[in-house]
Amino acid sequence: MAETIQSVERAAAILRLLASGGRALSLAELARGMNLPKGTLHGIVRTLVGVGFVEQDESTGRYRLGPALLHLGSSYLDVNELRSHALNWADALAGRSGESVWIGMLHEDQVLVIHHVFRPDDSMQVLQVGMLLATHATAIGKVLLAFDPYAEACMPLLALTKKTIVSAAALELELERVRARGWAAEIEELEEGEAAIAAPIRDQRGLAVGAIGIRGAIERLMQGDEVRMELVSYVRDAARAITRDLSR
Secondary structure: OOOOOHHHHHHHHHHHHHHHHOOOEOHHHHHHHHOOOHHHHHHHHHHHHHOOOEEEOOOOOOEEEOHHHHHHHHHHOOHHHHHHHHHHHHHHHHHHHOOEEEEEEEEOOEEEEEEEEOOOOOOOOOOOOOOEEEHHHOHHHHHHHHHOOOOOOOOOOOOOOOOOOOOHHHHHHHHHHHHHHOOEEEEOOOOOOEEEEEEEEEOOOOOEEEEEEEEEEHHHHEEOOEEOHHHHHHHHHHHHHHHHHHOO
């Protein structure tokens, strides 16, 4: 058997213990569970906290699995699994809204379009599955940036139209609005004359693993200077339905 690194083995054992306990554990409880001195474990635990794999409750001092580890776990939800849960809801959203539907996931700081339902009319349309889009200039991308704590926009922010957000400060303000209301809009930021609305798809742990949205002409999606709220409700309904399916 190949030689192993003891500190890595102990770190893995700490993570397994935290995952199996069902509650936060103190350093003393971790030490008892592993039959090791607290001093031996302290440095490893602090390192795991530093990289986000473990987090410490400030009020109790106890430890639990951290968000970085949960984020890595969400990678098990692959493209095919998300698509299989979303197919029927995406079709229903296209029929309900009368617009094309896009589902996207993050891929190397961009939006990867994993599913595209054509607008239900006789217009000529091009399938966009596999296309990579800028996160800062799309409704789906804004949702992923807002709700995935490890997502980052590619810098510098490139201007794709006259209305594309190109300031990091302005983008952060926009993402704060997205978090507050639970959905994102995009108005002529990717393509002139087009608008989009998107909402997050979450897994059973509440992590945003993708986003679903509609895209179409601004005269259909907009009412004056605002997006049509009934379309927002359709998108959010679809996102919640897919989230429920993923949680079963």
